Amino acid sequence: MSTELSSVSLLEMRGIHKRFPGVHALNEVHLALHAGEVLALLGENGAGKSTLIKMLGGAHQPDEGDILIDGSPVTIDSATAAQEAGVAVIYQEFNLVPELTVAENLFLGREKTRFGLVDLSGEKGEAKRWLERIGLGIDPDVKCGQLTVAQQQVVEIVKALAFDARILVMDEPSAVLTDQEVEKLFEVVRDLKESGIGIIYISHRLDEIDAIADRLLVLRDGQYIGEGQVSETDRDTLIEMMVGRSLEEEFPPRDVEKGEEVLRAEGLNRGRAVQDVSFSVRAGEIVGFAGLVGAGRTETMRLIAGADVRESGDIRVRGEEVEVRTPRDAIAAGICLLSEDRKGEGLVLSHSSVDNFGLPNLVRFSRSGWINERAEREEFERYRGEISIKVAGPDQLAGELSGGNQQKVVLAKWLARHADVILFDEPTRGIDVGAKYEIYQLMNRLAAEGKAIVMVSSELPEILGMSDRILVMREGRLVGEIENSPETTQEDVLVLAMEEIATG
Amino acid sequence: MKKFLAEYGMVLVLLALCALFSLLTLKQESATGSAAATRVAVEVEAGVPPGSHVFVVGAAKKPSGEFAGLVASELEKGEVVEVTQVIGTPRDLRQAWDAAKADGKTPEALVVSGDVLKWTILPALAEESADLQLIQPTERMVSDFLKRGNLLAIVDRIVVIAVMAIGMTLVILTGGIDLSVGSLVALSAVIATLVMKMMGGLEAGGGAVWTGFLAATLACGLIGAMAGFLVARFEVAPFITTLAVMLIARGVAFMMTGGFSIYQVPESITWLGRGSTLGIPNTVVVLVVFYAAAHVLMRHTRWGRYIYAVGGNEEAARLSGVPVKQILLFVYFVCGLCAGFGGCIQASQLATGAPNLGVMFELSVIAAVVVGGTSLSGGSGRIMGTLIGAFIISVIQNGMNLLGFDSYLQQVVLGAVILFAVLLDKARQKGTATVKH
Numbered sequence: 001m002s003t004e005l006s007s008v009s010l011l012e013m014r015g016i017h018k019r020f021p022g023v024h025a026l027n028e029v030h031l032a033l034h035a036g037e038v039l040a041l042l043g044e045n046g047a048g049k050s051t052l053i054k055m056l057g058g059a060h061q062p063d064e065g066d067i068l069i070d071g072s073p074v075t076i077d078s079a080t081a082a083q084e085a086g087v088a089v090i091y092q093e094f095n096l097v098p099e100l101t102v103a104e105n106l107f108l109g110r111e112k113t114r115f116g117l118v119d120l121s122g123e124k125g126e127a128k129r130w131l132e133r134i135g136l137g138i139d140p141d142v143k144c145g146q147l148t149v150a151q152q153q154v155v156e157i158v159k160a161l162a163f164d165a166r167i168l169v170m171d172e173p174s175a176v177l178t179d180q181e182v183e184k185l186f187e188v189v190r191d192l193k194e195s196g197i198g199i200i201y202i203s204h205r206l207d208e209i210d211a212i213a214d215r216l217l218v219l220r221d222g223q224y225i226g227e228g229q230v231s232e233t234d235r236d237t238l239i240e241m242m243v244g245r246s247l248e249e250e251f252p253p254r255d256v257e258k259g260e261e262v263l264r265a266e267g268l269n270r271g272r273a274v275q276d277v278s279f280s281v282r283a284g285e286i287v288g289f290a291g292l293v294g295a296g297r298t299e300t301m302r303l304i305a306g307a308d309v310r311e312s313g314d315i316r317v318r319g320e321e322v323e324v325r326t327p328r329d330a331i332a333a334g335i336c337l338l339s340e341d342r343k344g345e346g347l348v349l350s351h352s353s354v355d356n357f358g359l360p361n362l363v364r365f366s367r368s369g370w371i372n373e374r375a376e377r378e379e380f381e382r383y384r385g386e387i388s389i390k391v392a393g394p395d396q397l398a399g400e401l402s403g404g405n406q407q408k409v410v411l412a413k414w415l416a417r418h419a420d421v422i423l424f425d426e427p428t429r430g431i432d433v434g435a436k437y438e439i440y441q442l443m444n445r446l447a448a449e450g451k452a453i454v455m456v457s458s459e460l461p462e463i464l465g466m467s468d469r470i471l472v473m474r475e476g477r478l479v480g481e482i483e484n485s486p487e488t489t490q491e492d493v494l495v496l497a498m499e500e501i502a503t504g
Numbered sequence: 505m506k507k508f509l510a511e512y513g514m515v516l517v518l519l520a521l522c523a524l525f526s527l528l529t530l531k532q533e534s535a536t537g538s539a540a541a542t543r544v545a546v547e548v549e550a551g552v553p554p555g556s557h558v559f560v561v562g563a564a565k566k567p568s569g570e571f572a573g574l575v576a577s578e579l580e581k582g583e584v585v586e587v588t589q590v591i592g593t594p595r596d597l598r599q600a601w602d603a604a605k606a607d608g609k610t611p612e613a614l615v616v617s618g619d620v621l622k623w624t625i626l627p628a629l630a631e632e633s634a635d636l637q638l639i640q641p642t643e644r645m646v647s648d649f650l651k652r653g654n655l656l657a658i659v660d661r662i663v664v665i666a667v668m669a670i671g672m673t674l675v676i677l678t679g680g681i682d683l684s685v686g687s688l689v690a691l692s693a694v695i696a697t698l699v700m701k702m703m704g705g706l707e708a709g710g711g712a713v714w715t716g717f718l719a720a721t722l723a724c725g726l727i728g729a730m731a732g733f734l735v736a737r738f739e740v741a742p743f744i745t746t747l748a749v750m751l752i753a754r755g756v757a758f759m760m761t762g763g764f765s766i767y768q769v770p771e772s773i774t775w776l777g778r779g780s781t782l783g784i785p786n787t788v789v790v791l792v793v794f795y796a797a798a799h800v801l802m803r804h805t806r807w808g809r810y811i812y813a814v815g816g817n818e819e820a821a822r823l824s825g826v827p828v829k830q831i832l833l834f835v836y837f838v839c840g841l842c843a844g845f846g847g848c849i850q851a852s853q854l855a856t857g858a859p860n861l862g863v864m865f866e867l868s869v870i871a872a873v874v875v876g877g878t879s880l881s882g883g884s885g886r887i888m889g890t891l892i893g894a895f896i897i898s899v900i901q902n903g904m905n906l907l908g909f910d911s912y913l914q915q916v917v918l919g920a921v922i923l924f925a926v927l928l929d930k931a932r933q934k935g936t937a938t939v940k941h
Contacts, residue, residue: 327824327825344819345819359824359825363806
């Protein structure tokens with residue numbers, strides 16, 4: 001499926017190579033993008049997608065190969081050069097100053113001036129025109145820090161367009177959005193497509209690819225694997241291209257006898273975020289928490305894990321009430337939380353994998369304060385083998401690992417605690433297909449060992465695929481419970497999660 | 505290789521500095537002392553036939569004349585040669601020479617040293633007597649920097665800063681800072697000497713000294729713990745909290761003394777800062793013991809690991825069950841203790857307690873920690889790095905003093921060194937970031 005001969009591609013990358021010390025990050029990669037199309041760039045974490053798009057953003061330069069725009073070669077060696085070439089890359093971390101307004105952010109670095117002073121009203125007027133076109137009613141006078149993540153993303157897109165970008169690269173734009181917000185994002189993307197902008201779209205969610213992309217291109221281990229029309233590529237083939245082997249199923253099967261009740265939360269309260277939440281989890285059970293972003297699921301988990309202090313409510317483990325005021329109390333009671341924010345809350349990125357692994361377990365690995373480093377390392381090596389953590393060695397920094405392996409290090413550190421209750425908050429966010437499957441297998445294994453497992457997830461297929469029971473939260477309250485069965489549909493859950501539908 | 509440099513780069517810098525100053529302060533030094541005199545005497549006895557007449561010549565000025573005296577007495581003891589001591593001016597030498605010549609005992613050899621070598625009379629005498637031997641002690645190249653006295657001076661000058669830097673390293677590893685340590689040095693010295701004064705002053709015994717030191721150190725530890733409590737419990741910024749403590753402690757030190765120094769202390773106060781144990785200066789002992797203990801704490805104990813974790817990612821540490829608040833309290837407590845003990849050493853070295861001690865010490869201490877490679881953002885650094893950092897600063901100061909740099913220039917150089925250390929740290933972080941996989 002090569003480029004049509006009749007038209008010159010908007011963007012072409014030819015024979016791209018990039019080498020970092022010890023790794024051939026990109027090996028003879030080709031990519032062509034036409035005006036007015038959405039090209040999905042797919043691949044597992046570490047496949048080379050980020051490296052490739054960083055070349056378009058000016059953060060990396062190819063060691064070999066050419067980048068052509070409208071058929072003529074360009075050099076993109078800085079963010080400014082990318083702008084001049086008409087390329088805008090929207091990374092997962094936004095480049096917005098939270099203390100400045102939307103309009104100020106849009107014109108940051110290229111302020112409109114009159115007589116040497118910033119022309120505020122001129123900027124506002126132009127910002128308004130842009131925002132009316134695709135801005136979903138965002139007020140240009142609002143500070144960016146007050147916008148939702150979705151709105152900030154739109155501001156980023158508007159910013160790119162205001163620079164006359166013709167090529168838009170979006171790195172996992174939906175990772176932080178709710179389903180509703182994703183739908184709005186798609187409207188914006190379709191709009192841009194109509195106006196002849198070429199879009200490279202990176203996502204782990206295969207459903208989205210079907211919904212938005214025209215063509216797809218797959219990388220694996222830095223190599224070009226193949227490309228095709230989305231409509232002509234079925235999901236199994238796609239997954240096989242990405243992981244290099246076929247996955248029989250997205251979710252591993254599980255058959256576990258459920259035991260006695262392990263965790264019971266009774267009337268948990270904290271402000272408006274968590275209101276009178278009660279539920280219980282039995283040994284061997286996986287309970288899925290569904291709901292929109294901001295429904296109070298994460299906040300509920302944090303109360304149980306002692307990360308935040310609850311205003312009222314009881315927590316019982318195996319029938320006995322436990323005092324949970326701090327994470328330390330919760331850990332002592334056998335409750336542990338795998339936070340949704342791995343990098344911010346789960347790991348000390350600048351420390352080694354083994355140090356991270358040992359942190360909650362030092363009491364076990366030490367006697368009267370002295371750490372037995374050998375025991376610590378041996379145990380880490382055991383888990384490293386058991387759940388196949390891919391690290392160069394125990395001393396490799398946690399920050400250098402891929403998302404999936406970071407999650408495994410976090411998991412290992414909690415497994416070593418032998419906790420009874422494990423709270424997974426978005427356990428597979430930002431993790432590639434292959435590693436996701438392994439995390440699911442591990443969750444099943446833990447359930448089989450008699451642990452009580454709670455999983456918060458914003459991905460409905462994951463909720464449906466993994467849970468025994470589904471609890472749905474809305475605006476801080478528990479609004480429904482579904483005994484999961486193969487017949488349960490996403491609609492069943494959504495009806496509960498969204499108020500408009502529920503009341504309407 | 506990169507890893508080696510990252511871990512030990514600062515050791516190499518320190519060694520390079522020592523080598524540089526050793527070379528730069530190298531100079532010729534005439535032999536002095538009885539050992540050299542014996543050597544010269546042996547040389548003479550071997551070099552001339554027995555029974556020869558030997559002149560030992562020394563200038564009237566002290567070192568040369570003294571040395572000549574020593575050589576002469578050595579030779580007299582040997583009774584192998586006939587010795588005439590000539591100490592004075594070239595004129596004295598001429599008179600003695602002429603007198604000997606008149607007696608028919610023209611000297612076969614002249615032992616000369618120091619300034620005598622420059623006398624113009626020597627070539628003249630050599631012309632008169634063809635086989636006259638000139639014997640002079642071999643001169644040695646000596647580096648002022650490497651002299652034992654100088655090396656100990658380096659330790660003496662840095663010991664207070666280095667002890668304080670241990671506590672500061674712990675605080676900085678948690679991502680904090682403690683500006684109060686300089687004031688605590690003054691407060692500690694004042695408390696210690698006041699206690700000694702109250703317990704008998706000049707006549708007080710060793711017990712008073714130790715009571716004073718203990719009280720002062722504990723008081724500073726308590727103040728540190730209070731600062732730590734504010735930082736941990738109310739999440740006040742460490743910079744502000746310790747800035748306030750810095751002002752309060754300094755003010756209290758002045759109030760306690762009415763602004764005067766306290767001299768009424770027993771002689772034995774100087775044991776800690778100037779004395780020695782088994783021939784090893786106590787300051788050296790203090791450094792070794794303190795740094796060894798801190799190293800073990802940070803590398804091999806749970807609390808050490810927790811300190812790193814709190815600095816690396818406080819929230820992740822908290823969620824992993826690390827008692828973050830206790831850790832913060834602990835590091836500020838230790839920092840106070842170290843500053844307090846530093847103040848005791850300072851009081852001991854000066855045999856005085858004064859409220860104006862330790863001014864700006866906090867900056868030297870922070871500089872030592874940073875030069876030693878501890879990141880101000882917390883979570884990474886090493887105790888031994890701090891020791892090396894302290895020595896780098898001290899060695900540079902000492903070297904510049906020996907070379908006669910003026911003090912203004914010294915400040916400029918020190919500032920440059922700190923910038924260099926920070927840039928090196930940045931480069932190192934980049935280095936480890938790209939060396940992954």
